[in-house]
Amino acid sequence: MSDSPVPTPSRALLRFMKRYPWRVGAGLAMAIAGTLLGYVFPGLTQWFLDDIIPNRKVSAIMGVSLLGLAAFGLRQVFYSIRTLANNAFELRMTYDLRSELHHKIQHLPLKWFDRQSTGDILTRMADDVPATQRIIIDSVDQGVPAVLQIVLTASVMFWLHPKLALITLLPVPFIIMGGWIYAKWVSPRATQAREAASGLNSILHDNVAGIRQIKSYTLEDETQQDFDKSSSHFRAQQTKLQKAWAVYGPGMGFFGDTGLILLMGFGSYWCIQEELSIGQLAQFLLFIGMLYEPMGRLHGINQTVQTGLASAKRIFEVLQTEGAEELEQGETLTNVRGEIRFEKVSFRYDENRPTLNNVSILIEPQQTVAIVGATGAGKSTLFQLLTRFYDPESGDIFLDGESITRFSKSSLRDSLGYVTQESYLFNQTIRENLKLGNPNATDEELWHALSQACASDFVQRMEGGLDAMVGERGGRLSGGEKQRISIARAFLKNAPILLLDEATSAVDNKSEKLIQQAIDQLRHNRTCLVIAHRLSTIINAHQIYVMKQGEVVAHGTHTQLLAENGYYAELAKLSFQEEKVKG
Numbered sequence: 001m002s003d004s005p006v007p008t009p010s011r012a013l014l015r016f017m018k019r020y021p022w023r024v025g026a027g028l029a030m031a032i033a034g035t036l037l038g039y040v041f042p043g044l045t046q047w048f049l050d051d052i053i054p055n056r057k058v059s060a061i062m063g064v065s066l067l068g069l070a071a072f073g074l075r076q077v078f079y080s081i082r083t084l085a086n087n088a089f090e091l092r093m094t095y096d097l098r099s100e101l102h103h104k105i106q107h108l109p110l111k112w113f114d115r116q117s118t119g120d121i122l123t124r125m126a127d128d129v130p131a132t133q134r135i136i137i138d139s140v141d142q143g144v145p146a147v148l149q150i151v152l153t154a155s156v157m158f159w160l161h162p163k164l165a166l167i168t169l170l171p172v173p174f175i176i177m178g179g180w181i182y183a184k185w186v187s188p189r190a191t192q193a194r195e196a197a198s199g200l201n202s203i204l205h206d207n208v209a210g211i212r213q214i215k216s217y218t219l220e221d222e223t224q225q226d227f228d229k230s231s232s233h234f235r236a237q238q239t240k241l242q243k244a245w246a247v248y249g250p251g252m253g254f255f256g257d258t259g260l261i262l263l264m265g266f267g268s269y270w271c272i273q274e275e276l277s278i279g280q281l282a283q284f285l286l287f288i289g290m291l292y293e294p295m296g297r298l299h300g301i302n303q304t305v306q307t308g309l310a311s312a313k314r315i316f317e318v319l320q321t322e323g324a325e326e327l328e329q330g331e332t333l334t335n336v337r338g339e340i341r342f343e344k345v346s347f348r349y350d351e352n353r354p355t356l357n358n359v360s361i362l363i364e365p366q367q368t369v370a371i372v373g374a375t376g377a378g379k380s381t382l383f384q385l386l387t388r389f390y391d392p393e394s395g396d397i398f399l400d401g402e403s404i405t406r407f408s409k410s411s412l413r414d415s416l417g418y419v420t421q422e423s424y425l426f427n428q429t430i431r432e433n434l435k436l437g438n439p440n441a442t443d444e445e446l447w448h449a450l451s452q453a454c455a456s457d458f459v460q461r462m463e464g465g466l467d468a469m470v471g472e473r474g475g476r477l478s479g480g481e482k483q484r485i486s487i488a489r490a491f492l493k494n495a496p497i498l499l500l501d502e503a504t505s506a507v508d509n510k511s512e513k514l515i516q517q518a519i520d521q522l523r524h525n526r527t528c529l530v531i532a533h534r535l536s537t538i539i540n541a542h543q544i545y546v547m548k549q550g551e552v553v554a555h556g557t558h559t560q561l562l563a564e565n566g567y568y569a570e571l572a573k574l575s576f577q578e579e580k581v582k583g
């Protein structure tokens with residue numbers, strides 16, 4: 001995804017955590033204090049068994065018991081503060097991660113999206129962010145106190161009875177080794193499982209987005225089979241991880257139990273030999289719980305962290321991707337006259353397939369220039385370059401005599417009104433969709449734009465008018481209605497240059513006339529570059545450029561090009577024949 005080496009996810013996460021030193025510090029301080037207070041009870045137990053009971057110190061019972069109660073109470077207060085501090089920190093960090101990921105995705109260039117599936121992007125956002133959050137929750141909230149408890153307990157045990165402590169801790173090296181082997185084994189497989197989840201979500205996304213096509217081609221069974229195949233691949237990856245956990249968890253638990261048996265055996269022996277008191281043995285039995293219980297927690301954390309790191313890797317891969325668009329870099333474009341010049345522009349999407357070759361086109365201010373050519377000739381690509389969604393491989397594009405690379409992308413795009421073939425509407429109200437063209441437009445201006453786009457009648461008829469929801473991708477509107485809403489949006493944007501990619505999809509004659517009427521209005525007083533699929537719409541264009549396989553093969557007016565009797569005449573014949581059949 002990125003050419004530069006990606007820092008390890010754990011390091012990247014640490015960098016994120018450093019943003020909240022106070023919250024992390026407070027959580028840790030409370031965890032340490034709470035853990036330390038946990039040692040009061042074993043101490044009191046020994047006191048009771050070895051001093052208070054044998055020496056019949058009845059008067060001490062109340063005081064020592066109250067001491068224990070106070071220690072427990074205070075520990076719970078510390079835990080409560082720890083939970084509050086950690087939760088606030090985790091939620092903020094997750095918010096930051098999600099927000100930065102979204103920001104990054106919004107600013108990545110289109111060529112990144114060419115290689116990425118929507119399902120994968122959604123998986124990173126919806127699944128990988130929460131899985132990464134679990135690393136933080138588990139390692140900060142659970143892991144650090146657990147390690148601390150293990151270290152402190154082991155130290156106290158060594159201080160009290162080094163020989164017994166050594167015996168009790170014999171299984172620990174095996175537990176550490178087991179954890180290391182588990183982490184090594186799980187890490188790559190957790191990554192594969194995340195990839196499998198992403199593949200599954202990509203299929204799901206495609207199947208939902210393409211549901212109309214699936215139904216019309218009755219492909220339900222085939223898509224179900226594809227989905228089940230991907231789902232079973234995902235299940236297989238998950239099963240591997242769960243099997244490993246099923247061996248690792250109990251295996252490590254067994255090592256912990258071994259420590260307990262060793263303590264019982266050796267402790268009893270030393271009690272009989274009178275090297276150890278019963279109270280000390282009881283105290284050790286409590287300590288061993290305090291030693292192996294956090295180890296059990298660490299096994300669980302190891303599992304969550306390994307799978308979470310696979311998710312974190314996928315998030316940081318995106319965050320580290322180079323080439324995000326700098327929208328404000330460059331001069332601000334103002335007072336656009338609207339002269340556009342493509343000069344010897346060559347471009348390719350893929351290494352081995354040229355898309356545009358040495359293309360030169362001149363569009364005078366406020367003129368309409370049409371681009372015609374067979375499908376795949378490279379017409380839309382010209383727009384992709386003019387908007388700087390992509391940059392040419394060689395040659396340059398000039399706006400009012402200056403290379404467009406001099407201007408900030410945001411001001412360049414502000415000066416371009418782009419009406420695409422597929423009018424994409426967001427799943428919002430008509431008003432919100434229109435306001436993308438001009439966020440400050442009043443209702444009056446919205447209605448005026450709708451009327452200019454010949455769309456006010458049908459919007460008035462809709463329940464809710466401007467507040468009517470258009471559905472996903474504008475699914476509640478007809479193709480012609482969507483087109484007119486997007487033309488109204490272009491009216492509201494009021495950009496000096498209009499890029500018009502004529503719709504190829506058939507709409508009824510009445511709609512087509514209304515759309516054409518709206519477009520004619522929109523072209524007025526603007527530089528207009530139009531990709532024409534029906535040549536009847538561009539007969540009056542000031543210039544027509546004819547493209548074939550990425551090259552301009554002719555240009556001139558409609559009459560001049562017809563007179564040449566070349567490729568254009570061929571295209572015109574076909575187009576007019578089609579329109580005659582349709583019309």
Ligand SMILES: Nc1ncnc2c1ncn2[C@@H]1O[C@H](COP(=O)(O)OP(=O)(O)OP(=O)(O)O)[C@@H](O)[C@H]1O
Binds near residue numbers: 373374377380381
């Ligand atoms: N994002 C992309 N990645 C890779 N190849 C692409 C991409 N977009 C377009 N192409 C390829 O570039 C070539 C030119 O595409 P372009 O969309 O510019 O053609 P067009 O003349 O506008 O076609 P149409 O009239 O069908 O819209 C085609 O072969 C197409 O497959």
